[in-house]
Amino acid sequence: MRNEQLTMNNQQQELLEIAQQYLQQEIAPKANQIDRQSDKLRVALQGLGKRNLLALRVPENLGGAGFSEIEYRQFQIAIASTSGALAFLQTQHQSAGSFLVASENQFLQQQYLPQMSKGKILIGVGFSQLRRRGKPMMQAREVEGGYLLDGEVPWITGFDFFDQFIIGAALPDGRELYGLLPLQTQTQDTSGTILLSQPMELIATTATNTVSGKIKQWFLPDQQVVSIKPPNSIHEGSKKNILHHGFFAMGCAYAALNLLKQIYQKKQLAFLEQSWQQLDRELTICKKKTFQVITQSNSSDQEKLQLRAWAINLAGRCSQAAIIATSGAANYLNSSAGRIYREALLFSVSGQTTDVMAESLKQLL
Numbered sequence: 001m002r003n004e005q006l007t008m009n010n011q012q013q014e015l016l017e018i019a020q021q022y023l024q025q026e027i028a029p030k031a032n033q034i035d036r037q038s039d040k041l042r043v044a045l046q047g048l049g050k051r052n053l054l055a056l057r058v059p060e061n062l063g064g065a066g067f068s069e070i071e072y073r074q075f076q077i078a079i080a081s082t083s084g085a086l087a088f089l090q091t092q093h094q095s096a097g098s099f100l101v102a103s104e105n106q107f108l109q110q111q112y113l114p115q116m117s118k119g120k121i122l123i124g125v126g127f128s129q130l131r132r133r134g135k136p137m138m139q140a141r142e143v144e145g146g147y148l149l150d151g152e153v154p155w156i157t158g159f160d161f162f163d164q165f166i167i168g169a170a171l172p173d174g175r176e177l178y179g180l181l182p183l184q185t186q187t188q189d190t191s192g193t194i195l196l197s198q199p200m201e202l203i204a205t206t207a208t209n210t211v212s213g214k215i216k217q218w219f220l221p222d223q224q225v226v227s228i229k230p231p232n233s234i235h236e237g238s239k240k241n242i243l244h245h246g247f248f249a250m251g252c253a254y255a256a257l258n259l260l261k262q263i264y265q266k267k268q269l270a271f272l273e274q275s276w277q278q279l280d281r282e283l284t285i286c287k288k289k290t291f292q293v294i295t296q297s298n299s300s301d302q303e304k305l306q307l308r309a310w311a312i313n314l315a316g317r318c319s320q321a322a323i324i325a326t327s328g329a330a331n332y333l334n335s336s337a338g339r340i341y342r343e344a345l346l347f348s349v350s351g352q353t354t355d356v357m358a359e360s361l362k363q364l365l
Contacts, residue, residue, distance in 0.1 A: 015051075015067075031085075034086060049117075057094060076091075084248075084346060088346065105223075123166065127176075138169040140220070145222060146224075150216055151215060153213040176231070181215075190219050193214075204343050235353075249315040249347040255343070257321075279317065
């Protein structure tokens with residue numbers, strides 16, 4: 001059994017190396033184009049699929065790569081250090097895969113999971129609205145054979161990339177319903193409608209085609225229900241996974257430092273080298289401590305929160321350093337420094353909770 005486990009780990013490590021090679025050789029040189037052009041981003045996403053990199057946390061027996069926690073977080077850093085747009089887009093699909101793995105709906109698992117690794121089926125997510133306090137933006141009520149959905153989804157990434165998305169809606173008793181809906185404007189025979197907006201003009205990762213949706217009397221059959229979770233499950237999940245988005249921020253910081261190093265090598269200014277070395281040392285410590293925490297079961301929530309905010313802080317400082325070192329050329333729309341700076345803004349607020357907001361501001365002060 002030990003040898004079999006070692007072989008599995010070797011196979012997954014080899015896949016991680018394939019990913020890193022693909023990202024460095026084929027994605028990094030085109031990152032500025034991928035950020036703004038959906039057709040370039042689509043090709044990049046397809047490249048991940050061709051290499052079986054789109055269901056990394058899905059167990060091997062369900063068609064995925066079966067990555068460990070460590071391996072997956074290494075992948076997150078690697079992809080965010082090359083293209084924020086690709087990182088942001090593919091993580092929606094990876095999240096959908098994790099939801100399906102945890103589902104009790106074996107029909108959906110068998111239908112979708114084996115196809116997700118290669119990108120033959122692409123699925124997004126749309127449940128951030130459940131994090132908002134007050135009256136639920138998306139509501140569901142049980143009817144014969146399924147549920148009726150009504151409300152708004154303010155944020156769905158991947159229009160024209162993903163075929164479907166997992167929606168989150170609140171039931172009258174506070175439980176959370178998650179189900180599969182088509183990611184397109186559509187009308188049902190029962191007069192239910194899904195109306196999607198035009199892609200939003202975002203400050204970063206424009207090519208990801210993020211839209212909002214209005215849903216009216218949409219019938220979700222029981223067969224398309226992914227799961228029903230207890231009230232406040234999304235908040236508990238955000239607390240449990242507090243470090244998750246921090247790895248994207250770390251990857252963004254590495255992207256900035258890679259650029260800063262390139263600028264130093266070109267300009268040969270000693271203070272640029274000193275800046276790079278000092279920030280790189282701090283980022284190395286942050287990364288080391290974060291990986292230590294995810295392997296320890298006794299780490300406190302406060303420690304994880306501080307590490308998440310530290311990664312966000314580093315992404316901001318490193319990207320600003322890249323901006324300053326780039327000088328006036330950073331103002332160009334196709335500037336790598338400008339792109340990375342915008343990505344730092346994105347990863348500062350991705351998956352944000354009130355606690356993350358407070359700790360992030362605390363570290364700034």
